[in-house]
Amino acid sequence: MTALPDCYCPLDGTRVPSGSLAWCCPSCGGPLDLDHSPTPASLGSLSGRANSLWRYAECLPLPVPDCTLGEGRTPLVPLTEGVSAKLDFLMPTLSFKDRGAVMLAALAARLRPERVIADSSGNAGTAIAAYCARARLPCTVYVPRGTSPKKLEQIGAHGARLLVVEGDREATARAARAAADEDGVFYASHVHNPYFLHGTKTYVHELWEDLGGRLPDVLVVPVGNGTLLLGAALAVAELHTAGLIDRRPALHAVQAAAVAPLAEAWRAGAEDLVGVTPMAPTFAEGIAITRPPRARQILRAVRASGGAFHTVTEDQLRHAQLDLASRGLYVESTGVACWAATRDDGPLGATLNSRTAVVPLCGAGLKTGLAG
Structure with missing residues (x-):
């Protein structure tokens, strides 16, 4: 069996040995990173491999599992001149x-824990419930009151136990973290557990392969807890260090104007969150996170790439969803945030000029229906 890499705290360097059920730094309580610096395979060597994210085996910290559902290798399609969408x-x-x-x-x-728990506003919970079902692992998912009924139905259909928390997304996370400290519990946290980031980084490895060994000038990414952005930063670093790309794309992060703590910190020139951002209603519920635990890492990654933060209004989200639907793409209201920012009337669209960009369409419209 392949040995697992250790985890470590990026803030104070505390190490957590492989095989541990610890979900955070035992010293400061912060999220962990993985001591894993792989070298990607060359473009030519990928031919004939599995048509899933597991084709990038050299970069992943685990071998192909029995619970795979063939995830990854989603289409890349053009939207406008210079802007394409990855249909995730x-x-x-x-x-x-x-x-x-x-x-x-x-x-x-x-690790064979007694049970698995997760907390989510919907999509992460449905995904973890499904893969735990595939792996025959008992799973409990904590969700906030007000989560989309369609997402709740999907979680339950996979056999997971649902615990609805009275309160917002932050209250839900606190409830799950309290349970995560119990013996025999594996906290499948898409925020704290670094293995999640090493899964999301395959988004960029696929783009690199799809574009013939290059990346676009700009990667536009929705940010709540920042798992896709941080995964993208990991992949860009891997490809650049291996000499497989000669320049790094700029990472442009998008938040809903209604809940934009990271964009506010960015505008203030801060290295961490500033003040307390209240929760407000937004169609982009999946990125409505008031206190992302990896805030410092997210801000640092965007700055290092030469990118920026952008916010979109509820009207822009609604119009972007309808616009994509008119192009044959029915995407949930959170998943259209990047297109809302990149359209000609969006905060990024006017400044792209001739630069190429890719936006992720992260969730299906059937999960939430139309905004408004």
């Missing part, structure tokens, strides 16, 4: 979260 809503559970969830389920299957 065409995953087994209809969201990009499958990329990370399969890694968590595979890790849990190796």
Whole structure:
């Protein structure tokens, strides 16, 4: 059996040995990173490999698991001149979260905990429930009151136990973290567990392969807890260090204007969150996170790439969803945030000029219906 890499705290360097059920740094309580610096395979060597994210085996910290559902290798289609969309809503559970969830389920299957728990506003919970079902692992998912009924139905259909928390997304996370400290529990946290990030990074490895060994000038990424953005930063670093790309794309992060703590910190020039951001209603419920635990890492990654933060209004989200639907793409209201920012009337669209860009369409419209 392949040995697992250790985890470590990026803030104070505390190490957590492989095989541990610890879900955070025992010293500061912060999220962990993985001591894993792989070298990607060359473009030519990928031919004939499995048509899933597991084709990038050299970069993944786990071997192909029994619980795979063939996740990854989603289509890349043009939207406008210079801007393409990666259709990550065409995953087994209809969201990009499958990329990370399969890694968590595979890790849990190796560690054999008594039970698995997760917290989510919907998509991560459905993905973890599905892959735990595939791995025959008992699973409990904590969700906030007000989660989309369609997502609740999907979680329950996979056999997971649902615990609805009275309160917002932050209250839900606190409830799950309290349970995570119990003996024999594996906390399948898409925020704290670094294996999730090593799943989401395959989004960029696929783009690199699809574009013939290059990346676009700009990667536009929705940010709540930042798991797709941080995964993208990991992949870009791997490809650049290996000499497989000669320049790094700029990472442009998008938040809903209604709940934009990271964008506010960015505008203030801060290295961490500033003040307390209240929760407000938004169509982009999946990225409505008031206190992302990896805030410092997210801000640092965007700055290092030469990118920026952008916010979109509720009207822009609504119009972007209808616009994509008119192009044949029915995407949930959170998943259209990047297109809302990149359209000609969006905060990024006017500044792209001739630069190429890719936006992820992260979740299927069937999960939430139309905004408004």
